[in-house]
Amino acid sequence: MQMDNNTIYALATPLGAGVAVVRISGPKSEPALRALFSHRGDYESHRLFHGNVIFDGEIIDDAMAVLMRAPKSYTGEDVAEFHIHGSPAVAKKLLAALARLGLRLAEPGEFTRRAFENGKLDLSAAEAVMDLVSASAEESAKAALAQLKGSMFLAVTALQDELTDAIARAEAGIDYPEEDWESDIADELRPALEAIGARLQRLIDSGAQGRCLREGLRVVLCGRPNAGKSTLLNALVGEDRAIVTAVPGTTRDLIEEQVDWKGIPVRLIDTAGLREATDEVEQIGVGRARQAIEEADLLLALFDSSRPLNDEDRSVLSAVRARPALAVLTKGDLPAVLSKDELQELSGLPAVTVCAREEGGLGELEEAVSRFFESLAPADREQVVVTNRRHLDALCRAKEGVEAARAAMEQYDLDCATIDLRRAWSALGQITGRTVDSAIIDRIFEKFCLGK
Numbered sequence: 001m002q003m004d005n006n007t008i009y010a011l012a013t014p015l016g017a018g019v020a021v022v023r024i025s026g027p028k029s030e031p032a033l034r035a036l037f038s039h040r041g042d043y044e045s046h047r048l049f050h051g052n053v054i055f056d057g058e059i060i061d062d063a064m065a066v067l068m069r070a071p072k073s074y075t076g077e078d079v080a081e082f083h084i085h086g087s088p089a090v091a092k093k094l095l096a097a098l099a100r101l102g103l104r105l106a107e108p109g110e111f112t113r114r115a116f117e118n119g120k121l122d123l124s125a126a127e128a129v130m131d132l133v134s135a136s137a138e139e140s141a142k143a144a145l146a147q148l149k150g151s152m153f154l155a156v157t158a159l160q161d162e163l164t165d166a167i168a169r170a171e172a173g174i175d176y177p178e179e180d181w182e183s184d185i186a187d188e189l190r191p192a193l194e195a196i197g198a199r200l201q202r203l204i205d206s207g208a209q210g211r212c213l214r215e216g217l218r219v220v221l222c223g224r225p226n227a228g229k230s231t232l233l234n235a236l237v238g239e240d241r242a243i244v245t246a247v248p249g250t251t252r253d254l255i256e257e258q259v260d261w262k263g264i265p266v267r268l269i270d271t272a273g274l275r276e277a278t279d280e281v282e283q284i285g286v287g288r289a290r291q292a293i294e295e296a297d298l299l300l301a302l303f304d305s306s307r308p309l310n311d312e313d314r315s316v317l318s319a320v321r322a323r324p325a326l327a328v329l330t331k332g333d334l335p336a337v338l339s340k341d342e343l344q345e346l347s348g349l350p351a352v353t354v355c356a357r358e359e360g361g362l363g364e365l366e367e368a369v370s371r372f373f374e375s376l377a378p379a380d381r382e383q384v385v386v387t388n389r390r391h392l393d394a395l396c397r398a399k400e401g402v403e404a405a406r407a408a409m410e411q412y413d414l415d416c417a418t419i420d421l422r423r424a425w426s427a428l429g430q431i432t433g434r435t436v437d438s439a440i441i442d443r444i445f446e447k448f449c450l451g452k
C-alpha cells in the first residue's frame with residue numbers, strides 16, 4: 001500500500017482494559033483491514049467478523065473486526081475497527097503494523113474533528129463527546145449525553161434563526177429610511193427580542209446546575225470551633241480524612257473530598273472553626289474558611305446540639321445569611337440543649353439532626369443536599385442544561401448583545417441595534433459552529449484525548 005496521510009489510526013480505549021479497540025478512519029480503512037485480518041471475501045458493513053490479525057506472517061491476535069462504510073460511520077468516512085485482547089504488547093504490534101502500511105497516527109480529537117467536518121456532529125455535540133468521556137458521575141454523563149444528542153444545538157440554532165429574522169427586519173428599516181418606518185420596525189421587533197432574551201436567560205440560568213454537574217457541587221461545612229465539622233466530613237466520606245480532637249481550633253486548612261450522592265458529584269469542604277483567632281496560623285485558616293464560604297454552592301452550617309447558642313454561633317448565622325444553606329444540628333447522641341425547632345426559628349433555614357459519631361442522620365442530610373441540587377434545575381424538564389463553560393460564556397455574550405439591541409431600539413437607532421444583534425448571532429455561532437472561526441475549532445479539538 002502507498003503512503004496515505006488521510007487515513008488515520010489510534011488506540012481508542014485505555015491501555016490495560018480487557019479489550020482494546022484500534023480504530024482506523026479514511027479511504028484506506030478497508031485495504032488496511034484486508035491486509036491485516038484473516039477474513040476473506042465480503043466485509044458486510046457494520047458486521048463484526050471473527051478471525052486472526054496477521055502481519056509479516058506472524059499471528060498477532062485472535063480478534064474481531066468490523067468495517068463501517070461511509071457515510072454511516074462515526075467520522076462519516078470508511079471506518080475499520082479491530083477489537084483485540086487488551087494486552088499492551090498486542091496493541092503495540094497492531095499499531096506498528098498500521099504504521100508500516102503507511103497510515104498515520106491520529107492527532108488528539110482527530111476522529112471527532114472529522115465527524116464535525118463531515119457534518120456528523122455539530123460543535124456542541126463534539127464537545128459533549130469530550131465531556132462524556134471525562135464525566136465522573138452519572139448525572140454529569142446524562143447531561144453530556146443529552147447535549148450529544150443535539151438538544152443544545154437545536155435550541156441555539158433556533159435562536160440564531162430568530163436573530164437572523166430580526167436582523168433582516170432591522171436592516172430593511174435602514175435601507176428604506178422612509179418616515180415612521182424606524183419606529184414601526186422597533187415596535188414590531190420589541191416583543192421578539194424580549195422573547196429571545198428570556199430564552200437566553202433560561203439557558204444561562206440552567207448553567208448553575210450545569211456547572212455543578214461539571215465541577216461538582218461545592219458543599220462547605222462551617223461552624224464554630226468544635227461544632228463537629230471534621231467528624232461529619234469523615235463520616236460522610238467514610239474514612240478518617242480530617243484530624244478530630246476535643247481542642248477547639250483543630251482544623252486550620254481547607255480539606256476537600258469528592259463523593260457521589262445519587263449520581264451527583266459533591267465536593268465536600270471542611271473548614272477551620274469561625275472565631276476571633278489569636279494565633280497566626282489559625283487566623284489564616286479562618287480567612288480561608290471565609291473565602292470558601294463565599295465560593296460555596298451550598299453551606300452546611302453546623303451547630304452543637306449539646307451546647308447553648310453562643311456569640312460564635314450567631315456570627316456563623318450572619319455569615320450564612322442570604323446564602324444557600326442548611327442548618328445541621330450535631331452530636332445527636334448527647335442530651336440536647338438546642339432543639340431543631342429553635343434552630344429553624346433562629347436561622348430561618350431547614351435543619352437536619354445528625355450524630356456523626358454513630359453515623360446517624362447522614363441519609364437525611366444527603367437527601368436534603370440532593371433536593372437542593374434538584375432545585376437548581378430549570379423548572380421545565382425539557383429545558384437543555386448548559387454544562388460547558390465556553391457555551392455559558394457565549395450565551396452571556398449573546399444576551400448582552402440582545403439587551404444592547406433592545407436599548408438601541410428604544411432610541412429608534414436601528415443601525416446600532418443591527419450591530420448588536422449581529423454580535424449576539426456570532427456569539428451563538430460559537431456554540432453551533434455556524435460562523436465559528438477555525439482558531440476556536442482548533443482549540444476545542446486539541447483538548448481531546450487520542451483515539452476519540
Ligand SMILES: Nc1nc2c(ncn2[C@@H]2O[C@H](COP(=O)(O)OP(=O)(O)OP(=O)(O)O)[C@@H](O)[C@H]2O)c(=O)[nH]1
Binds near residue numbers: 332
Ligand atoms: N458525642 C459526640 N461527640 C462528637 C460528635 N461529633 C464530634 N464530636 C466531638 O466533638 C469534638 C470536636 O469535633 P471536631 O469534628 O474536631 O469539630 P470541628 O468542628 O472540626 O472543630 P475545629 O476543627 O476545631 O473547628 C471532638 O471531641 C469530637 O469527638 C458526635 O456526633 N457525638
Ligand SMILES: [Mg+2]
Binds near residue numbers: 230231242244250271
Ligand atoms: Mg475540624
